[in-house]
Amino acid sequence: NGVSIEVGANGTFYYVPLTMAEQLGYFKPEGLDVEITDFNGGPRALQSLADRTVDVVNGAYEHTINLQSRNQFMQSFVLMGRAPQIALGVSTRAVPNYRAPIDLRGRKIGVSAPGSSTNMVANLVLSRAGVKSGEVSYVGVGTSSAALSALRTGQIDAMSNTEPVMTMLEQRGEVKIISDTRTLKGTQDVFGGPMPAACFYAHAEFVQKHPNTCQAMASAVVHALKWLQTAGPSDIIKTVPDAYLLGDRALYLASFNKVREAISLDGMLPDDGARTALRALASFDAGLKPEKIDLARTYTNEFARRAKDRFKA
Numbered sequence: 001n002g003v004s005i006e007v008g009a010n011g012t013f014y015y016v017p018l019t020m021a022e023q024l025g026y027f028k029p030e031g032l033d034v035e036i037t038d039f040n041g042g043p044r045a046l047q048s049l050a051d052r053t054v055d056v057v058n059g060a061y062e063h064t065i066n067l068q069s070r071n072q073f074m075q076s077f078v079l080m081g082r083a084p085q086i087a088l089g090v091s092t093r094a095v096p097n098y099r100a101p102i103d104l105r106g107r108k109i110g111v112s113a114p115g116s117s118t119n120m121v122a123n124l125v126l127s128r129a130g131v132k133s134g135e136v137s138y139v140g141v142g143t144s145s146a147a148l149s150a151l152r153t154g155q156i157d158a159m160s161n162t163e164p165v166m167t168m169l170e171q172r173g174e175v176k177i178i179s180d181t182r183t184l185k186g187t188q189d190v191f192g193g194p195m196p197a198a199c200f201y202a203h204a205e206f207v208q209k210h211p212n213t214c215q216a217m218a219s220a221v222v223h224a225l226k227w228l229q230t231a232g233p234s235d236i237i238k239t240v241p242d243a244y245l246l247g248d249r250a251l252y253l254a255s256f257n258k259v260r261e262a263i264s265l266d267g268m269l270p271d272d273g274a275r276t277a278l279r280a281l282a283s284f285d286a287g288l289k290p291e292k293i294d295l296a297r298t299y300t301n302e303f304a305r306r307a308k309d310r311f312k313a
Helices: 015-022 044-051 061-068 117-128 145-152 164-172 184-190 206-207 211-230 233-239 249-264 271-282 302-311
Strands: 002-007 034-036 056-060 072-079 087-091 108-111 137-140 158-161 176-181 198-203
Touching: 002 015, 002 044, 002 233, 002 249, 015 211, 015 233, 015 249, 034 044, 034 108, 034 211, 044 061, 056 061, 061 072, 061 176, 061 271, 072 211, 072 302, 087 117, 087 233, 108 117, 108 145, 117 176, 117 271, 145 158, 145 164, 158 164, 164 176, 164 249, 176 184, 184 249, 184 271, 198 206, 198 211, 206 211, 206 249, 211 302, 233 249
Parallel strands: 002 034, 002 056, 108 137, 108 158
Antiparallel strands: 056 198, 072 198, 087 158, 087 176
């Protein structure tokens, strides 16, 4: 049984449960042959799903809400991240006297890709501080070495991005972190509740027509989530591809420890998490009418629940 999966940027911790499921060989025993394609940023992966050139996307849950507002019904069927793992940092060199988000007016802010979750977090933090999205310029910089170099060469003044990039900049004093959703507490501060992040989602009819495939995928992921609960640093280093380490094992592990609690334990998406996501999106997107969104159609926990029972996650 073959299935094609697209991801936004495979080397980031955001997608670590998928990486582990793949590297540890958890898809094969479920009878699945997966083909993973990597795009630099969630919106492009999303487009492939909309065009139906791919079956499933590993991306941010909130896209299912955004798409429903445009009459496209997508459904999340296993959660991997229970926090967005995104930090917003200001360049200490470009904005040395930074005091408050208002100081970012008229500045360039790096995001993994325009329209991605990194963009959403920056929008949310800035709009709360009275800075509208049109008052800053967002620049897509990817999630790896290009993002590091964009900040270091002064192409951007601040950056909203995932791990391990943000820890690398933070540890060298190149950014001052002003908002942090890498921890559950930081996420609560930014979103006012739990904010579901990385998940597998697909067209609702794909989930309906291929329940066995979705169950197999959810099972492989929950198996990996269970493994991650007890994995030590050396297990992680042995399992991830070398390229993901960005040339610095110690920093990679420091970043992993920062986001560890953001990884889902059992693949289940909390109902209040769905409500938090809807509230967050509606807070800066006037076109999104919360009363018109049927949250129950944006996710299902039935596959994750079975996998959780099976693996005692």
